[in-house]
Amino acid sequence: MLTLKDVSKAYKDKVVLDRLNFVAEKGEIIGVAAPNGTGKTTMFSVMANFIKPDSGQVIFDGKWAYRNEKEELSIHKMLTTFPEQKDLFEELSGVDHLKLYAKMWTGSTNRVQPIIERLDMGHYVKKKVRTYSLGMRQRLCFAMMMAANTPVMLMDEVMNGLDISNVALISDCLMEMKKEDKLIFVASHLLENLDLYADRVIFLKAGTIVHEQKFTADQETFLKVEMDLSKYNKIKKEMKLPDRHLFIAHRLLCIPLQGMSAAEQTKMIEHMLSFHEKELTVGPLGTVEYYEKYYAETI
Numbered sequence: 360m361l362t363l364k365d366v367s368k369a370y371k372d373k374v375v376l377d378r379l380n381f382v383a384e385k386g387e388i389i390g391v392a393a394p395n396g397t398g399k400t401t402m403f404s405v406m407a408n409f410i411k412p413d414s415g416q417v418i419f420d421g422k423w424a425y426r427n428e429k430e431e432l433s434i435h436k437m438l439t440t441f442p443e444q445k446d447l448f449e450e451l452s453g454v455d456h457l458k459l460y461a462k463m464w465t466g467s468t469n470r471v472q473p474i475i476e477r478l479d480m481g482h483y484v485k486k487k488v489r490t491y492s493l494g495m496r497q498r499l500c501f502a503m504m505m506a507a508n509t510p511v512m513l514m515d516e517v518m519n520g521l522d523i524s525n526v527a528l529i530s531d532c533l534m535e536m537k538k539e540d541k542l543i544f545v546a547s548h549l550l551e552n553l554d555l556y557a558d559r560v561i562f563l564k565a566g567t568i569v570h571e572q573k574f575t576a577d578q579e580t581f582l583k584v585e586m587d588l589s590k591y592n593k594i595k596k597e598m599k600l601p602d603r604h605l606f607i608a609h610r611l612l613c614i615p616l617q618g619m620s621a622a623e624q625t626k627m628i629e630h631m632l633s634f635h636e637k638e639l640t641v642g643p644l645g646t647v648e649y650y651e652k653y654y655a656e657t658i
């Protein structure tokens with residue numbers, strides 16, 4: 360559905376995307392995680408052709424690649440990007456915005472009313488945008504994407520400024536949209552929220568994807584123990600930890616259980632319990648833990 364092939368982009372001598380490659384299919388939600396200033400927005404801007412990459416290609420459906428105006432038009436019928444709040448028209452109402460997006464992309468306004476109801480916007484949507492709070496504007500931006508109803512959606516910071524119940528509401532809508540076979544990219548700093556609906560999360564670092572986390576049943580299992588650095592150093596002296604263990608962000612010891620017999624696993628858990636640590640869990644690494652692994656100091 361969407362392929363990035365060797366995409367590179369630099370601003371002067373600052374390389375932001377460095378031969379980036381990936382393939383995304385319809386019916387997927389792909390989370391994009393990285394600290395501020397890493398290149399999430401740049402990647403989306405290249406995907407939407409708002410900026411040209413220095414090299415490489417963005418290919419849609421195996422055939423369209425922004426090579427000319429006709430191709431650009433074909434792609435932009437399939438793709439929407441999350442509107443920026445500053446691009447909203449202060450003197451128009453929310454309904455006006457929704458009708459505009461619905462008409463432009465689908466040729467009909469039939470979906471507007473159900474979207475207003477689904478997003479619980481009825482009490483404000485007829486008022487002018489200049490009277491809206493940050494969260495009300497954000498919900499309108501999301502509703503505009505729902506109204507456009509394109510097969511590909513690029514959502515940068517979709518949860519910005521939303522309270523807990525609205526984060527839950529938008530998360531539910533994203534899951535419903537996934538069932539409608541959309542391909543949705545969500546760049547977000549709400550990492551635990553991504554775990555809820557993303558099929559995979561890509562982690563950007565130094566212009567490339569350093570890790571892709573897939574939420575499948577065959578994820579590697581770790582024994583995870585919260586501890587500080589001095590305790591970790593003490594344990595390392597007292598026992599042989601597996602070579603592939605991680606000590607993430609100076610706070611979490613993660614021991615891979617793969618390859619250990621049941622007896623060895625039990626022994627390892629008993630051993631860790633004997634250190635009386637705060638918390639001990641068994642499971643795969645989550646998005647927060649991978650984030651810390653790649654962006655915080657790890658031994």
Ligand SMILES: Nc1ncnc2c1ncn2[C@@H]1O[C@H](COP(=O)(O)OP(=O)(O)OP(=O)(O)O)[C@@H](O)[C@H]1O
Pocket residue numbers: 370375393394395396397398399400401402
């Ligand atoms: N037009 C530009 N000119 C020069 N440098 C730019 C430009 N746009 C972005 N950059 C730089 O490129 C890098 C990546 O920026 P980008 O906005 O893509 O990051 P981001 O991951 O989306 O960050 P955030 O989480 O803060 O939104 C940053 O160092 C930024 O300063």
